[in-house]
Amino acid sequence: xxxxxxxxxxxxxxxxxxxxxxxxxxxxxxxxxxxxxxxxxxxxxxxxxxxxxxxxxxxxxxxxxxxxxxxxxxxxxxxxxxxxxxxxxxxxxxxxxxxxxxxxxxxxxxxxxxxxxxxxxxxxxxxxxxxxxxxxxxxxxxxxxxxxxxxxxxxxxxxxxxxxxxxxxxxxxxxxxxxxxxxxxxxxxxxxxxxxxxxxxxxxxxxxxxxxxxxxxxxxxxxxxxxxxxxxxxxxxxxxxxxxxxxxxxxxxxxxxxxxxxxxxxxxxxxxxxxxxxxxxxxxxxxxxxxxxxxxxxxxxxxxxxxxxxxxxxxxxxxxxxxxxxxxxxxxxxxxxxxxxxxxxxxxxxxxxxxxxxxxxxxxxxxxxxxxxxxxxxxxxxxxxxxxxxxxxxxxxxxxxxxxxxxxxxxxxxxxxxxxxxxxxxxxxxxxxxxxx
Amino acid sequence: xxxxxxxxxxxxxxxxxxxxxxxxxxxxxxxxxxxxxxxxxxxxxxxxxxxxxxxxxxxxxxxxxxxxxxxxxxxxxxxxxxxxxxxxxxxxxxxxxxxxxxxxxxxxxxxxxxxxxxxxxxxxxxxxxxxxxxxxxxxxxxxxxxxxxxxxxxxxxxxxxxxxxxxxxxxxxxxxxxxxxxxxxxxxxxxxxxxxxxxxxxxxxxxxxxxxxxxxxxxxxxxxxxxxxxxxxxxxxxxxxxxxxxxxxxxxxxxxxx
Numbered sequence: 001x002x003x004x005x006x007x008x009x010x011x012x013x014x015x016x017x018x019x020x021x022x023x024x025x026x027x028x029x030x031x032x033x034x035x036x037x038x039x040x041x042x043x044x045x046x047x048x049x050x051x052x053x054x055x056x057x058x059x060x061x062x063x064x065x066x067x068x069x070x071x072x073x074x075x076x077x078x079x080x081x082x083x084x085x086x087x088x089x090x091x092x093x094x095x096x097x098x099x100x101x102x103x104x105x106x107x108x109x110x111x112x113x114x115x116x117x118x119x120x121x122x123x124x125x126x127x128x129x130x131x132x133x134x135x136x137x138x139x140x141x142x143x144x145x146x147x148x149x150x151x152x153x154x155x156x157x158x159x160x161x162x163x164x165x166x167x168x169x170x171x172x173x174x175x176x177x178x179x180x181x182x183x184x185x186x187x188x189x190x191x192x193x194x195x196x197x198x199x200x201x202x203x204x205x206x207x208x209x210x211x212x213x214x215x216x217x218x219x220x221x222x223x224x225x226x227x228x229x230x231x232x233x234x235x236x237x238x239x240x241x242x243x244x245x246x247x248x249x250x251x252x253x254x255x256x257x258x259x260x261x262x263x264x265x266x267x268x269x270x271x272x273x274x275x276x277x278x279x280x281x282x283x284x285x286x287x288x289x290x291x292x293x294x295x296x297x298x299x300x301x302x303x304x305x306x307x308x309x310x311x312x313x314x315x316x317x318x319x320x321x322x323x324x325x326x327x328x329x330x331x332x333x334x335x336x337x338x339x340x341x342x343x344x345x346x347x348x349x350x351x352x353x354x355x356x357x358x359x360x361x362x363x364x365x366x367x368x369x370x371x372x373x374x375x376x377x378x379x380x381x382x383x384x385x386x387x388x389x390x391x392x393x394x395x396x397x398x399x400x401x402x403x404x405x406x407x408x409x410x411x412x413x414x415x416x417x418x419x420x421x422x423x424x425x426x427x428x429x430x431x432x433x434x435x436x437x
Numbered sequence: 438x439x440x441x442x443x444x445x446x447x448x449x450x451x452x453x454x455x456x457x458x459x460x461x462x463x464x465x466x467x468x469x470x471x472x473x474x475x476x477x478x479x480x481x482x483x484x485x486x487x488x489x490x491x492x493x494x495x496x497x498x499x500x501x502x503x504x505x506x507x508x509x510x511x512x513x514x515x516x517x518x519x520x521x522x523x524x525x526x527x528x529x530x531x532x533x534x535x536x537x538x539x540x541x542x543x544x545x546x547x548x549x550x551x552x553x554x555x556x557x558x559x560x561x562x563x564x565x566x567x568x569x570x571x572x573x574x575x576x577x578x579x580x581x582x583x584x585x586x587x588x589x590x591x592x593x594x595x596x597x598x599x600x601x602x603x604x605x606x607x608x609x610x611x612x613x614x615x616x617x618x619x620x621x622x623x624x625x626x627x628x629x630x631x632x633x634x635x636x637x638x639x640x641x642x643x644x645x646x647x648x649x650x651x652x653x654x655x656x657x658x659x660x661x662x663x664x665x666x667x668x669x670x671x672x673x674x675x676x677x678x679x680x681x682x683x684x685x686x687x688x689x690x691x692x693x694x695x
Contacts, residue, residue: 105646107599110639110647111601111603111606111607111645111646112602114636117639118636135649137653138599139646143595145571148581148588148592150670151571152571152666152669153489155660155666158660158664162660190493191489198489204663205663211656253550257550257553259554295551296509297509297549300547301510301548303588304547307584309615342602346615346616349615379635380635382634412630421632421633421634423636425637
């Protein structure tokens with residue numbers, strides 16, 4: 001056992017040494033030093049500045065206290081959801097539900113990049129995993145808030161908890177497709193738990209729409225679901241993608257907005273960059289290449305992509321697309337958020353018109369996984385909605401896209417004649433809906 | 438504006454008028470601040486500082502510039518998160534510092550929160566910008582009105598249906614000319630393409646992201662009304678709020694009539 005230490009420099013040195021050596025060492029500390037030492041360990045583990053992690057963990061503790069006192073209900077990730085544990089940036093273990101998830105769809109995805117969603121549902125069906133695709137859902141509405149300040153905390157939190165209550169009633173665990181909804185909901189949860197005033201105002205509004213205040217124990221992004229399911233997905237792969245080099249862009253609102261709660265894994269990018277998406281590409285057998293501007297955002301900017309697109313596309317092309325092609329020499333850019341797909345995919349044409357040569361297809365991790373598992377590139381993965389040329393990627397993956405295109409043409413002919421698609425439906429659910437509380 | 442206050446403002450400018458309150462400020466920003474109503478400028482500062490999130494988002498700026506070094510907007514437009522936090526820091530004594538920035542400057546922020554993660558003092562410049570945008574909309578600043586105007590279709594869609602970037606927004610090629618000829622092809626067949634999407638909630642739906650039931654839209658409308666969103670947005674985008682209210686009232690009628 002080490003001797004007691006007195007000053008903060010020694011404590012910091014000791015915290016670093018203990019973490020580097022893998023821990024497990026006993027030390028004797030004064031009570032006041034022990035508190036500070038715990039902070040230092042949390043800081044070092046999380047690779048974040050002091051204070052942030054502590055605040056976040058305090059919020060989770062308060063959520064448990066509020067539940068114990070009967071002030072709120074918590075939607076727990078119970079064993080029925082067959083959770084898998086992951087490490088988050090805060091060092092905390094997070095439970096990711098794998099079955100009976102309530103699909104919180106993205107307003108930006110469903111309208112114009114539907115392959116994002118169809119691929120995810122297809123993967124779940126292929127793995128025999130039940131899910132709920134509920135129409136009784138609104139988006140988080142935070143597009144308006146971040147883009148133009150046209151909402152407020154109480155409204156955003158009420159929308160969040162309204163949707164979460166629907167999931168609770170259905171006895172399905174929310175799985176959030178959009179990075180912004182995921183980030184916004186983390187922020188809302190923090191404020192609802194920590195501020196009595198906001199909590200009470202939200203509770204009153206929820207009463208008016210006949211809903212209760214139920215807070216999810218964990219907020220889970222779909223990329224985290226793919227991360228924990230990657231081995232099972234890889235078992236079903238149909239194509240060899242070992243010749244594919246992928247570059248990955250992680251969405252800002254998944255890992256920068258309330259950064260503490262996103263998944264990291266020591267075996268992926270050394271544990272210092274977000275694990276999801278990269279881990280899926282690696283599990284499928286692809287190579288993942290790093291590039292210098294990995295931390296940069298996509299340039300989306302919410303309002304900018306709609307009304308100031310020159311700003312968005314300049315950023316996307318010069319700060320992301322060019323480095324991804326020049327440095328990573330990537331065959332594909334994999335992303336896990338609505339806005340990022342849109343910005344990267346739609347921002348390439350203007351530059352080609354101006355004589356720039358760099359181009360890379362942009363798809364989501366769910367689409368890449370589904371393609372590798374043998375999903376139809378157009379009927380299931382809906383690649384026809386993507387503008388950057390995906391043909392070289394499919395050819396390199398060994399997918400006969402010309403044959404698939406011809407099949408899709410026939411499929412659309414059938415639709416024009418009044419035919420219906422063969423819908424991707426969930427396998428039978430294991431859990432029955434809860435009686436409304 | 439009284440003479441004493443005007444003298445105080447004038448004293449903060451250098452001979453070219455390019456510095457204001459010891460912080461970089463553009464000539465026209467300083468001019469705008471000179472024209473601003475002192476009461477409005479003070480109210481905005483008070484609203485900002487009394488927001489429950491302010492204590493979370495602002496601590497104290499050490500002027501290190503980490504936030505600016507990571508800021509995507511900084512690379513292409515005139516915007517620095519460091520300046521935002523600095524002006525917030527000094528706004529209690531000099532509310533015009535905030536006002537000059539709110540008139541245009543802060544709308545450049547991408548809200549990516551790269552600044553928040555790297556701030557050693559735990560400030561959240563992106564969060565502060567969001568609070569200030571909210572205040573600009575609530576107080577009906579001209580900059581907010583100008584900003585919301587081209588954005589009104591999206592604003593309406595989100596407020597009324599809870600979804601947006603819907604297929605019917607893609608039925609004309611003109612707004613998306615810069616997306617290239619492939620987009621033009623997609624636009625031609627968008628109805629059929631949409632009917633080919635093999636997920637029931639989205640299949641064939643053109644005016645929403647997915648098939649949102651009336652009751653769901655009504656709940657959203659009630660939330661927006663009760664939380665003050667409609668009142669707030671009305672000050673900057675009256676037409677949109679009128680349309681949202683009309684749609685909401687129809688939903689209420691429909692609910693009453695079963």
